Every structure is written in C-alpha cells, then in structure tokens.
Amino acid sequence: MPDRRSFITGLFALGLCPSVTWADAGSPAFLSAARKPDGSYALFGISEQGRTIFEIALPGRGHAAAAHPRRPEAVAFARRPGNFAMALDCRNGETKAVLHCPKGRHFQGHGAFSEDGSLLYTAENDYDHARGVIGIWNADQGYKRVGEFASHGVGPHDLKLMPDKKHLVIANGGIETHPDSGREKLNIPTMKPNLAYVTLDGALVEMVELPQAMHKSSIRHLSLGADGTVAFAMQWQGDINNAPAMLGLHKRGEEARLLEAPDNEQRVLQGYVGSVALDMEQKLLAASSPRGGVVHQFDTDTGEFLGAIHEEDVCGLAIRDHKLVRTSGMGIVCLSEDMAGTQMDKMRVTHRYQWDNHLIPIG
Amino acid sequence: MWKYCLILYSLLLAPAYAQEVDMPKLVTNVVNEHILPGYERLATRSAALSKAVETSCPDNLDAVKLAYNEAFDAWMGVSHLRFGPSEDNNRAFALAFWPDTRGFTPKTLASLLTDNDPAIHDAEKFTTVSIAARGFYPMEFLLYDTQFTEEPAPQRCDLMAVMAKDIANNSAAILRDWQAGYGEMMIKADNDIYRAPEEAVRQLYTALTTGLQFTAQTRLGRPMGSFEKPRPNRAEARRSERSQRHVLLSLQANRQLASLLSENDEDIDRGFERAIRIVEDLDDPAFAGVGSIQGRIRVEALQGAITLTNDLVAEYLGPKLGISAGFNALDGD
Incomplete structure (x- = not known):
C-alpha cells in the first residue's frame, strides 16, 4: 500500500490533486473558536495532542466553524444572530471571503460543506417570516451565494451532510427569534422542533417530530455515525425540573430512540446539552452540558448510561480515531483514555483560552 | 504576629x-x-x-x-x-x-x-x-x-x-x-425537585435575570425594532396603553425579588432605582414614540438602564449565591 505522500504525488502527476491540503496548515485535528485573555476572539487549529497549531483573529464571538473537506479553509460563523461569516485560509489566516447574509436573514452558527467542498450550506433565520432557510454558497467562486431552500422548520441550528453525501440532516430547533429582541425566544408555547432530512436540492425526504409532550425540547445539535445514524441533542425550554430526555438517536425510516441518564444524573444537565458526539463503531454516544459541567456517555445499542465525566464548563466534544476529546470554557483540551467514563485522562492540556461551544474535527 | x-x-x-x-x-x-x-x-x-x-x-x-x-x-x-x-x-x-x-x-x-x-x-x-x-x-x-x-x-x-x-x-x-x-x-x-437550598436559590436567581432580560429584550426590544424600522405596533398591551406600565411594574417586582435575594444590596438597588426613574419619566404609555428619533433614544436609554441592572445582578449577586458564570454555561446556544 503506497504511503500518503506518494499517493498525493501520484495524484499530482494525474493533475487531480488540489494544490493545498490541511497538511499545509500544520495538519490540525480540530478547529475551535475561543476567547483570549485580552477579551478578543480567535479561531484555533488544535493538534491531536491538544496543542494549538494556528490562530486566526475573529472580529467577535464565534459559535461553530465548518472545515472545508479538502482545502485548509474554515468558515467561522458569528454568534447568533450574526449576519456574517468568514472564510479563512488556515495557512496564513487571510480572509478569503466574507459571507454576508441576504437582507432579512441571519446565520444560526452552523454550516456544512458538500462532499467535494464546492458548496457550503448554512443554517439561517428568515426572521420576518419566522421560517428557517438553508443558504447555498459556492466555495469555489469566492463563496458567492448561489441559492437557498426551506429548512422545513423554524430556527434551524446544526446541519450535517449525511454519510451518503446526498442528503443533509437539519436540526430545526423550533424556536422563533427576531434580532429586534436579541436572543429572546418568542414562541415557546407553540414551538414545534423537528429533524428534517433533505436532498441537496432541498426536497424533504423524511421528518422526525417528537411527541407533543416534548414540543419544548429544542433539537439543536447533531452528530453522525458512519452508518447514517443521527444523534441529536436537545435543550429543554420548559420548567427545568420537568425536563425530559435530552438526547436521541435516529436512523432513516425508523422511530427515534430517546436516551436518558438515571434521574440523579439527568437533572445535573439542567435541561441543556451543548454538544454531542457519536461513534457507532464503538457504540458510544457522548453529550456535554456546560451548565452541569458533565459529559454523559451512553451505549448506543442498549441505551444504557455508561457514566459521567465531570469537567467544569465543558462544551466542545468530538470523536476522532475513536477517541473522545472535550474542550471547556476553562481552557481545557482533554482526551479520555477510556470511553466508558473511568475518567482517566490520556492527554490534558490547559490553555489560557476559553474554548467556545464546539470542537470541529477535521478530516 | x-x-x-x-x-x-x-x-x-x-x-x-x-x-x-x-x-x-x-x-x-x-x-x-x-x-x-x-x-x-x-x-x-x-x-x-x-x-x-x-x-x-x-x-x-x-x-x-x-x-x-x-x-x-x-x-x-x-x-x-x-x-x-x-x-x-x-x-x-x-x-x-x-x-x-x-x-x-x-x-x-x-x-x-x-x-x-x-x-x-x-x-x-x-x-x-x-x-x-x-x-x-x-x-x-x-x-x-x-x-x-x-x-x-x-x-x-x-x-x-x-x-x-x-x-x-x-x-x-x-x-x-x-x-x-x-x-x-x-x-x-x-x-426531588429541590435537593438543596442552593437549587432553590438558583431557580429564583434565574427568574430574576430572565425577567429583566425579557423586559429589556422583548418588552422594549420588539417595539423598538431596528433604527430603520421601528415597530410601535408590536408594543405589549399597546391597545390598553399598558406598555410603559408593564415595564414599570415588572421592574418593581424584580426589584423586590433582587432586594430579598441580595439582602438589600445597595449597588443593585441603585440600578433598579435609576431604571425605574427613567420609565416613570417616560410619558409614552404605548411606546408609540419609538417611531421618532427622540422617542427612540429615550426608550433605548431605558433598555440600557435595565441591561445595566442585570449586569449588576450578575456581578454582585451571582457570585454571592455561588452561581458560576461559565463561558459556555451562560451562552445558551
């Protein structure tokens, strides 16, 4: 089997290879935004060892980023209700393009690339009409906006390209907001979240809704298994003492399954899950709650609760090479030795940066 | 020694x-x-x-x-x-x-x-x-x-x-x-609902801060709209001309709650006092004034005073009650 370098050289010879790769940006394993001690914000490339590889200044607090599947390029989204995103060259920190939302729209903080990286799909709020929109941008043409389609719900948040590369799955959180009222939620009594599967043209192929008793569970964040299983994490908008399950698993054509820790552990979440990470090969689902300062872990086969990892202000989660990595607002980047929550830390690095909501794996 | x-x-x-x-x-x-x-x-x-x-x-x-x-x-x-x-x-x-x-x-x-x-x-x-x-x-x-x-x-x-x-x-x-x-x-x-007094206190603290936020962001933010597009028709209870009164009454209620929770913290109370003075002086019962520049500036000042009061609560009361203000925990997204 040829090694990677000769494989790439071979591609060059065939004229097939893009000129630059993530290796040119130092081969980061993850991206994450953070607040620095001086109060400014930046996007960081992070190595498998938890060290920073590059740093690119951001004009304000970010939420998530989308990593280009081939080029060392990241799109960093402003925090909701931000109306811009920046496409950044991670080799030198240069801004390749600034994405401005059309009038009457703002970004929701998440985006996903198509398989070849030519198109970027972004979750947006069409706020005067209280409907969700997925914007389409051409990454090969300076991130020109080339179209949009309905998200099939209100308040879309996270979205991911399905492993078949032909569908997107969208977490329609159900919550109506309007920039006039900042981040205030305007429709809690009538909210109706869903999980929508669409083709890349926006045609709805499947929609999952939860029972009416859970209509205040805003479906926010997603993580995908290689087999097409979708893990979804929710945030409860009712009385937190009555919070139902905050996590679910869904596979196309099947019923959604809800996962919940024993009551003692479940209440620690305070009705709020910040990030989710799924690894179907290891049958592991992990979910973070910064409010509870815990990462919950479940067996995806049995739904059994495997244990909690305690980490103050934890939020970012990613699974890479079957290893669970978490980041926190206290500056921690940590890789657990054992997935089942024995809390042995294989690698733990403390930075002076407050890591923001999400940890984005690259590759 | x-x-x-x-x-x-x-x-x-x-x-x-x-x-x-x-x-x-x-x-x-x-x-x-x-x-x-x-x-x-x-x-x-x-x-x-x-x-x-x-x-x-x-x-x-x-x-x-x-x-x-x-x-x-x-x-x-x-x-x-x-x-x-x-x-x-x-x-x-x-x-x-x-x-x-x-x-x-x-x-x-x-x-x-x-x-x-x-x-x-x-x-x-x-x-x-x-x-x-x-x-x-x-x-x-x-x-x-x-x-x-x-x-x-x-x-x-x-x-x-x-x-x-x-x-x-x-x-x-x-x-x-x-x-x-x-x-x-x-x-x-x-x-099962409250396992320790800290949990009950946290619930009350949350009610206070979300109450203030709702008044600033929604009761005031909705009619203010944007500078280019004010939305006086979105004012709460404008038909009965209760919009301004609602801001006053909710501030008074939150002031009492803040004072009980903080055992009369003077800095926080001064924040309320100032916001209440602004709303009492407003004379714009249905917030119809947000359509004019002057009217908007007044409502904006009120919004700022309420937001500042909420900041005072987070600064002085939160730590006293042992409520952490985590970077991610507070983000809510």
Whole structure:
C-alpha cells in the first residue's frame, strides 16, 4: 500500500490533486473558536495532542466553524444572530471571503460543506417570516451565494451532510427569534422542533417530530455515525425540573430512540446539552452540558448510561480515531483514555483560552 | 504576629467570598414576602375580574376595564416567576400569551365569535381552545381593539366571561399549588425537585435575570425594532396603553425579588432605582414614540438602564449565591 505522500504525488502527476491540503496548515485535528485573555476572539487549529497549531483573529464571538473537506479553509460563523461569516485560509489566516447574509436573514452558527467542498450550506433565520432557510454558497467562486431552500422548520441550528453525501440532516430547533429582541425566544408555547432530512436540492425526504409532550425540547445539535445514524441533542425550554430526555438517536425510516441518564444524573444537565458526539463503531454516544459541567456517555445499542465525566464548563466534544476529546470554557483540551467514563485522562492540556461551544474535527 | 496570622487567614478565606449566605432563609423570605403575596393578589383580583364581567358586561364596560387593569397589574407582579405551579398545564402561557408574533390571538378570537363556538359558553371546554385565545392579552382585544369593540359580536360578553373565569381558575390553581406544598418544598429543599437550598436559590436567581432580560429584550426590544424600522405596533398591551406600565411594574417586582435575594444590596438597588426613574419619566404609555428619533433614544436609554441592572445582578449577586458564570454555561446556544 503506497504511503500518503506518494499517493498525493501520484495524484499530482494525474493533475487531480488540489494544490493545498490541511497538511499545509500544520495538519490540525480540530478547529475551535475561543476567547483570549485580552477579551478578543480567535479561531484555533488544535493538534491531536491538544496543542494549538494556528490562530486566526475573529472580529467577535464565534459559535461553530465548518472545515472545508479538502482545502485548509474554515468558515467561522458569528454568534447568533450574526449576519456574517468568514472564510479563512488556515495557512496564513487571510480572509478569503466574507459571507454576508441576504437582507432579512441571519446565520444560526452552523454550516456544512458538500462532499467535494464546492458548496457550503448554512443554517439561517428568515426572521420576518419566522421560517428557517438553508443558504447555498459556492466555495469555489469566492463563496458567492448561489441559492437557498426551506429548512422545513423554524430556527434551524446544526446541519450535517449525511454519510451518503446526498442528503443533509437539519436540526430545526423550533424556536422563533427576531434580532429586534436579541436572543429572546418568542414562541415557546407553540414551538414545534423537528429533524428534517433533505436532498441537496432541498426536497424533504423524511421528518422526525417528537411527541407533543416534548414540543419544548429544542433539537439543536447533531452528530453522525458512519452508518447514517443521527444523534441529536436537545435543550429543554420548559420548567427545568420537568425536563425530559435530552438526547436521541435516529436512523432513516425508523422511530427515534430517546436516551436518558438515571434521574440523579439527568437533572445535573439542567435541561441543556451543548454538544454531542457519536461513534457507532464503538457504540458510544457522548453529550456535554456546560451548565452541569458533565459529559454523559451512553451505549448506543442498549441505551444504557455508561457514566459521567465531570469537567467544569465543558462544551466542545468530538470523536476522532475513536477517541473522545472535550474542550471547556476553562481552557481545557482533554482526551479520555477510556470511553466508558473511568475518567482517566490520556492527554490534558490547559490553555489560557476559553474554548467556545464546539470542537470541529477535521478530516 | 497575630495580625499577620489574621491577614493570612482572611486571605485564605477570600476565595470563598464574603459572608456565608443563609440560603434557606433567603428562599423563605422570597416565598413568603414576594411569591405568595404576588399570587394572592393575582387570585383575588382575577376573581374580582370574573365577577365584574358577569355583572357589568356590557352595561358598564368601565367597571370591567377597571377590574381588568387591576388584575393585569397583579399578573405583572408575578410574570417573571416562570417555574413550578405556573408552568404546570401551561398555566402561565394560558394567562399571558405574548408576544404573538403570528397574530394568532385576533384570528382565534374572530373564529370563536364567528362560529359561536360552544367553548364560549362552557368554562371546561374553554380550557381546550388555543392558548392564544386565553388570558389577559385576548381579553385586551375584546375590550380595546376596534375590530371587536365597534359593532361587538353578540357573544362578546359571554366570551369575556368565560375568559375571565378561566383567568380566575388558573390564578387560583397556581396559588393553591404554592400554598399546598410547592412553597414548602422550595423552602425545605429536601425533595426531588429541590435537593438543596442552593437549587432553590438558583431557580429564583434565574427568574430574576430572565425577567429583566425579557423586559429589556422583548418588552422594549420588539417595539423598538431596528433604527430603520421601528415597530410601535408590536408594543405589549399597546391597545390598553399598558406598555410603559408593564415595564414599570415588572421592574418593581424584580426589584423586590433582587432586594430579598441580595439582602438589600445597595449597588443593585441603585440600578433598579435609576431604571425605574427613567420609565416613570417616560410619558409614552404605548411606546408609540419609538417611531421618532427622540422617542427612540429615550426608550433605548431605558433598555440600557435595565441591561445595566442585570449586569449588576450578575456581578454582585451571582457570585454571592455561588452561581458560576461559565463561558459556555451562560451562552445558551
């Protein structure tokens, strides 16, 4: 089997290879935004060892980023209700393009690339009409906006390209907001979240809704298994003492399954899950709650609760090479030795940066 | 030498912050002096409203309006307490469905009246209608909006009567639950809902900060709209010209809660005092003024004063109650 370098050289010879790769940006394993001690914000490339590889200044607090599947390029989204995103060259920190939302729209903080990286799909709020929109941008043409389609719900948040590369799955959180009222939620009594599967043209192929008793569970964040299983994490908008399950698993054509820790552990979440990470090969689902300062872990086969990892202000989660990595607002980047929550830390690095909501794996 | 020891000792203690807070006492004070009296007032005045509609509609609408305004005032004293009995069966939403961003309220009312829906004549059935047609906000339409007051529908008084009865029932149910155990559970904090006094205190603190945020961002933010596009028609309860009054009443209620929770923190109270002075001086009952530059600047100043007060709460009260202000924990996204 040829090694990677000769494989790439071979591609060059065939004229097939893009000129630059993530290796040119130092081969980061993850991206994450953070607040620095001086109060400014930046996007960081992070190595498998938890060290920073590059740093690119951001004009304000970010939420998530989308990593280009081939080029060392990241799109960093402003925090909701931000109306811009920046496409950044991670080799030198240069801004390749600034994405401005059309009038009457703002970004929701998440985006996903198509398989070849030519198109970027972004979750947006069409706020005067209280409907969700997925914007389409051409990454090969300076991130020109080339179209949009309905998200099939209100308040879309996270979205991911399905492993078949032909569908997107969208977490329609159900919550109506309007920039006039900042981040205030305007429709809690009538909210109706869903999980929508669409083709890349926006045609709805499947929609999952939860029972009416859970209509205040805003479906926010997603993580995908290689087999097409979708893990979804929710945030409860009712009385937190009555919070139902905050996590679910869904596979196309099947019923959604809800996962919940024993009551003692479940209440620690305070009705709020910040990030989710799924690894179907290891049958592991992990979910973070910064409010509870815990990462919950479940067996995806049995739904059994495997244990909690305690980490103050934890939020970012990613699974890479079957290893669970978490980041926190206290500056921690940590890789657990054992997935089942024995809390042995294989690698733990403390930075002076407050890591923001999400940890984005690259590759 | 002793002096040094004392200094060292106090330094060691410093990170634990100031004085120990008697959490059970704080909760007891808030329940007995803030929550129970607030819900008692609401229940009494809602019952009076129900009676007023029955006896005075349509002959003496002024009497109905008076009772309505008094009951609505009482709601503003508790509207920030969004947990426990108010959230059971969506009672709070059934009392106060606002904002109504899609205009459900007038639509639902019109169809109830046009169809002479049986729910108009049956309090039990009425609990199944859309919450957009229940509570104080739809009643405002029936009393003040020309769509319903000019050539009123024959069932308008019946609809108001069932609505007022529903308001009274809901208010009574919330009070009953508080009196019959929820208050005790919160104070004792030895149960499945509150396992420690810290949890009860956290709930009260959350009610305070979300209440202030709602007033700044929604009660004021919605009518302010953007500079290019002010939205005076989105002001809360503008038809009855209660918009400004709601900001005042909710600030007064939150001020009392803040003062009980902080044991009269003067810095926080000064923040409230300043915001309340601005709203009292405003003279813009329905926030119609946001359409003009001068009017907008005044409302913006009020919004700023409320946001500042909320910052004071986070700065002085949060740490005192041991409530961490995590970077991600506070983000809510």
